[in-house]
Amino acid sequence: MAAASVGQVNIAVIGAGGVGKCFLAQLEQLAARRPSPKLALTYISTSKKAIYSDEHAAIPINDVSSTLASSRQTPLALSQLVDFLGKSGVNTVLVDNTSSQDVADAYPQFLGRGISIVTPNKKAFSGSYQLWQDIFAAAERSGARVYHESSVGAGLPVISTLKDLVDTGDEVTKIEGVFSGTMSFLFNSFAPTSGSGGQWSAEVKKAKELGYTEPDPRDDLNGLDVARKLTILARLAGLPVESPTAFPVQSLIPKELESATSGDEFLEKLPAFDAQMEETKAAAEKEGKVVRFVGSIDVATKQVKVGLEKFDLSHPIAALKGSDNIISFYTKRYGSNPLIIQGAGAGGDVTAMGVTSDLLKVLSQIA
Amino acid sequence: MAAASVGQVNIAVIGAGGVGKCFLAQLEQLAARRPSPKLALTYISTSKKAIYSDEHAAIPINDVSSTLASSRQTPLALSQLVDFLGKSGVNTVLVDNTSSQDVADAYPQFLGRGISIVTPNKKAFSGSYQLWQDIFAAAERSGARVYHESSVGAGLPVISTLKDLVDTGDEVTKIEGVFSGTMSFLFNSFAPTSGSGGQWSAEVKKAKELGYTEPDPRDDLNGLDVARKLTILARLAGLPVESPTAFPVQSLIPKELESATSGDEFLEKLPAFDAQMEETKAAAEKEGKVVRFVGSIDVATKQVKVGLEKFDLSHPIAALKGSDNIISFYTKRYGSNPLIIQGAGAGGDVTAMGVTSDLLKVLSQIA
Numbered sequence: 001m002a003a004a005s006v007g008q009v010n011i012a013v014i015g016a017g018g019v020g021k022c023f024l025a026q027l028e029q030l031a032a033r034r035p036s037p038k039l040a041l042t043y044i045s046t047s048k049k050a051i052y053s054d055e056h057a058a059i060p061i062n063d064v065s066s067t068l069a070s071s072r073q074t075p076l077a078l079s080q081l082v083d084f085l086g087k088s089g090v091n092t093v094l095v096d097n098t099s100s101q102d103v104a105d106a107y108p109q110f111l112g113r114g115i116s117i118v119t120p121n122k123k124a125f126s127g128s129y130q131l132w133q134d135i136f137a138a139a140e141r142s143g144a145r146v147y148h149e150s151s152v153g154a155g156l157p158v159i160s161t162l163k164d165l166v167d168t169g170d171e172v173t174k175i176e177g178v179f180s181g182t183m184s185f186l187f188n189s190f191a192p193t194s195g196s197g198g199q200w201s202a203e204v205k206k207a208k209e210l211g212y213t214e215p216d217p218r219d220d221l222n223g224l225d226v227a228r229k230l231t232i233l234a235r236l237a238g239l240p241v242e243s244p245t246a247f248p249v250q251s252l253i254p255k256e257l258e259s260a261t262s263g264d265e266f267l268e269k270l271p272a273f274d275a276q277m278e279e280t281k282a283a284a285e286k287e288g289k290v291v292r293f294v295g296s297i298d299v300a301t302k303q304v305k306v307g308l309e310k311f312d313l314s315h316p317i318a319a320l321k322g323s324d325n326i327i328s329f330y331t332k333r334y335g336s337n338p339l340i341i342q343g344a345g346a347g348g349d350v351t352a353m354g355v356t357s358d359l360l361k362v363l364s365q366i367a
Numbered sequence: 368m369a370a371a372s373v374g375q376v377n378i379a380v381i382g383a384g385g386v387g388k389c390f391l392a393q394l395e396q397l398a399a400r401r402p403s404p405k406l407a408l409t410y411i412s413t414s415k416k417a418i419y420s421d422e423h424a425a426i427p428i429n430d431v432s433s434t435l436a437s438s439r440q441t442p443l444a445l446s447q448l449v450d451f452l453g454k455s456g457v458n459t460v461l462v463d464n465t466s467s468q469d470v471a472d473a474y475p476q477f478l479g480r481g482i483s484i485v486t487p488n489k490k491a492f493s494g495s496y497q498l499w500q501d502i503f504a505a506a507e508r509s510g511a512r513v514y515h516e517s518s519v520g521a522g523l524p525v526i527s528t529l530k531d532l533v534d535t536g537d538e539v540t541k542i543e544g545v546f547s548g549t550m551s552f553l554f555n556s557f558a559p560t561s562g563s564g565g566q567w568s569a570e571v572k573k574a575k576e577l578g579y580t581e582p583d584p585r586d587d588l589n590g591l592d593v594a595r596k597l598t599i600l601a602r603l604a605g606l607p608v609e610s611p612t613a614f615p616v617q618s619l620i621p622k623e624l625e626s627a628t629s630g631d632e633f634l635e636k637l638p639a640f641d642a643q644m645e646e647t648k649a650a651a652e653k654e655g656k657v658v659r660f661v662g663s664i665d666v667a668t669k670q671v672k673v674g675l676e677k678f679d680l681s682h683p684i685a686a687l688k689g690s691d692n693i694i695s696f697y698t699k700r701y702g703s704n705p706l707i708i709q710g711a712g713a714g715g716d717v718t719a720m721g722v723t724s725d726l727l728k729v730l731s732q733i734a
Contacts (some may be wrong), residue, residue, distance in 0.1 A: 029536045156706065157524045157531070164524070164724040169396045314686065322704050333716045337689050339523065343706035350700050357531040364732050 007036055009367050010056060010090045011359075012043035012081070012115075015097030016065055019120055019150075022352035023097055028061040030356065037367035042092075043085065044068060045075035052076070056088045078106040086113035091366050093359060096121050097352075105131065111138035111146060116366060118358035120150030120351050125235070126228035129242050132235060145362045150354030152179065152229045153325045153345040161341060162236050162329065171332040172237045176296040179229045181323035181346035182220040183293040185212050188320055191281050191290045193313045200277035201270040208267065212323060212346075216263030221252040223293075226306045230295040234304050237297060241304060250307025252277075252293070284310040290318050316340060374403055376734050377423060377457045378726075379410035379448070379482075382464030383432055386487055386517075389719035390464055395428040397723065404734035409459075410452065411435060412442035419443070423455045445473040453480035458733050460726060463488050464719075472498065478505035478513060483733060485725035487517030487718050492602070493595035496609050499602060512729045517721030519546065519596045520692045520712040528708060529603050529696065538699040539604045543663040546596045548690035548713035549587040550660040552579050555687055558648050558657045560680045567644035568637040575634065579690060579713075583630030588619040590660075593673045597662040601671050604664060608671060617674030619644075619660070651677040657685050683707060 016024065031039040040058035044051050050073045051059050060067070076084055085092045094110050096103050096119035104124035107117055108131075124135060125148055139146050152158045165172055178184045190203045198206070204221070207213050213220050227244035234241045241247065253266075254273040260266040284291040289310040294317060297304050311318040320326055325345025328338035344350050383391065398406040407425035411418050417440045418426050427434070443451055452459045461477050463470050463486035471491035474484055475498075491502060492515055506513045519525045532539055545551045557570045565573070571588070574580050580587050594611035601608045608614065620633075621640040627633040651658040656677040661684060664671050678685040687693055692712025695705035711717050 026536055033536075155531075155535075155700075157528050157708075160527070161524050164522075164720070164727075167727055168522075168720045168723040169393055169400075170720060316683075316686075319681065319683075319686070324704050333522075333714075333720060334711050337691050337711060339708075339710035341524075341706075341708055344701050344704060347700075353531070353535045353537060353700060356535040360531075360534055 007367070008038045008040055008090055009363060010040050010042040010085070010088055010092040011095060012085055012092060013041065013095045013097060014045050014075075014100075014103055016044065016046050016068060017097070018348040019351045019355070020097035021065055022348040023095065023355050024061060024064055026352050026356040027359075030360075031061060037091075037363060039363075040090075042088065043076075043081070048074065050075040052084065056090070078102065079109065082106065082109045082113055082115070085110070085115050092116070093118060093362055093366075095119065095355060095359065097355065099123060101127065107131075107146070108134040108138040111135060111144045112142055114142045114144050116145040116362045118147045118355055118362060120148065120154070120355055122148075122151045122225075122228045122232065124148070125151055126231040126244050129235075129240055145365055147358035147361055148232075149358050150351045152232055153327060153341070154347065155350035155353035155357070156325060156327070156341050156343050156345060158327050158341055159232070159236065161339065162233060165329060165331055165333075165339075166236065166238070170334075172299055172329060173332065174296065174298050174330040174338075175233055175237065175327065176294060176317075176330070176338075177327035178292060178317060178320055178325055179226045179295050179327070179345065180220065180293065181325060181344070182207060182212050182214075182217075183226065184320055184325060184345075185210075185323040187290075187292050188322065190277070191284070191292075193290055193318055197281070199271070200274050201267070204270060205267055208263075216266065218253050218257075218260075218263065218266055223249040223251050223306045226293070226295045230297060230304050230306060234297045234299075237299050239297070239299065239302055239304070247304040248307065249305070250293075252308075280308060288313065292317050292320075316342070374734070375405045375407055375457055376730060377407050377409045377452070377455055377459040378462060379452055379459060380408065380462045380464060381412050381442075381467075381470055383411065383413050383435060384464070385715040386718045386722070387464035388432055389715040390462065390722050391428060391431055393719050393723040394726075397727075398428060404458075404730060406730075407457075409455065410443075410448070415441065417442040419451065423457070445469065446476065449473065449476045449480055449482070452477070452482050459483070460485060460729055460733075462486065462722060462726065464722065466490060468494065474498075474513070475501040475505040478502060478511045479509055481509045481511050483512040483729045485514045485722055485729060487515065487521070487722055489515075489518045489592075489595045489599065491515070492518055493598040493611050496602075496607055512732055514725035514728055515599075516725050517718045519599055520694060520708070521714065522717040522720035522724070523692060523694070523708050523710050523712060525694050525708055526599070526603065528706065529600060532696060532698055532700075532706075533603065533605070537701075539666055539696060540699065541663065541665050541697040541705075542600055542604065542694065543661060543684075543697070543705075544694035545659060545684060545687055545692055546593045546662050546694070546712065547587065547660065548692060548711070549574060549580050549584075550593065551687055551692060551712070552577075552690040554657075554659050555689065557644070558651070558659075560657055560685055564648070566638070567641050568634070571637060572634055575630075583633065585620050585624075585627075585630065585633055590616040590618050590673045593660070593662045597664060597671050597673060601664045601666075604666050606664070606666065606669055606671070614671040615674065616672070617660075619675075647675060655680065659684050659687075683709070 042056045231244045295306045326342040409423045594616045598611045662673045693709040
């Protein structure tokens, strides 16, 4: 067991995929730029590989992805990892760059041992309400910190802003926005504010080819990703939402295609359902509006919902571009004009930025 | 001298005007809601009155404005205040709710004594570059914190977002926006995206009557307020801007009216100059655009400027409503679509909110 090290913070990273690789690049930069506190990467793992040592020796961050690929060590079980990090005697931050429910379920154990957590993983904060309560109770008891800015809107300051509003005593009345880069891209192309837009199935196919969707586009079209984000924001606004399936979520997967055996089969059969989406689009156009896939939280009536809505062409939600997110906070202090945050809400670099800025927050508090 | 008190933070407040009163209301709420750390208001002053005791006894926050009005104590000189707060032995935060250059000039002394500062006062951060350097050097040495979110865009998360971008290693290429609630209101009414808008002098008069301008509207129209905000953001983005007069700032005060002896005389004579503004508006309209008063920072070319610009009707800056601010950050990571923050950028409650959330940040770090 290493002796307590003043001015050092140990970093443990789980996950080295898209976001994970970008985070490691930012961590390397950060460690080089800031002499104090000394940041020591003492554990890193993917689903199959890991690097760590009993002495909690610092792992060179430079090129760690390839070192990891050739490592012969396998990841510690989560309970072992809690123990390994907890007994170092050094302030430690766990960076969870996975989207794993298993890792999320172990947060209360990590936090209970005084290990802080920063993560873009939505699962911990949008799963059962019990897990949410366990996480924050464990942090409260031990004094460990937990931040998850990138779980909504990637690096956009969405969660920190909502917390500031609530913590300074403002009354949030409504939150509304486009919370999915994929859905944003699809509807900005399918139903643009000027021009006629493409066919629905063709736009979904294009989005997949551009890498804007999950491998199976149904994982975006079912609305669950947006529902998870809404669950997180609703809870932060004070509503004890039980789960992301506890409120109405409109799925854009035609019933008949729910059982398609693959994303490819789904895409092949989707054109047969274009007429439905065309109808929705035409109905909006008749009112001089466009259709968008949005989420909203009405705090007073405790209503959370996700689905298609119509917007005037001059509405900021209609005017969105590319795969941008937009989030509007209506509050007592801000009155009729909401506080709006807009920009890229997906992508490795901007998601990792949210994680890195959370890490900086934790460092300013524990080091 | 009081003994060091664990779990207590002393708060000293200078200024109890519009923002100051709103802050005190938020502080009272906060102290009631959060048992730890215990927040003790130990000093409060206006320009003429003060309340404090040698024992640093906590002053009841409830109704403190009226207690203050009937107090027989006068404010301590700033050097005395540094001493008074510094010798309490308790972690202390100075909340400067004034717009005083004198108080700003004393920040390095406060910080040097380990007293943290939160403030909406622009003067300290937009004055001489030497003062800026002295402030952050003093904080660095003592470990005291200094936050000033409300010095730009009131409670909007403008400064925290820019710091996050820079601190996580993003490259900010350009910052552009409408930084004055007064200018926003004036141009949204004078040159709306639909309809013809009012006469310039009439809009200025209306804005003054609605309380949207300084007592003398020339203090808004000279562009200095915007120039101060640009100076702060430019410095945070890494440009060592010497002062708010070190770059081009367009004044909307006709030369002939610079010497008017009062705001009233100015308003009386302004209609004679409406033709100039009408011409500017018509020139923009000819290109299908509207005119707006904006500030911009081009980081690569190190160009900062403040003045009138023309925007397409579909541009977010053109579509702004009421007295909202909008700030766009163009960065390497965010690519062609900027990160945008929009909403009320003035008003007592939202400005105080920025101060209170800064205070919460400091508390999370020092308590």
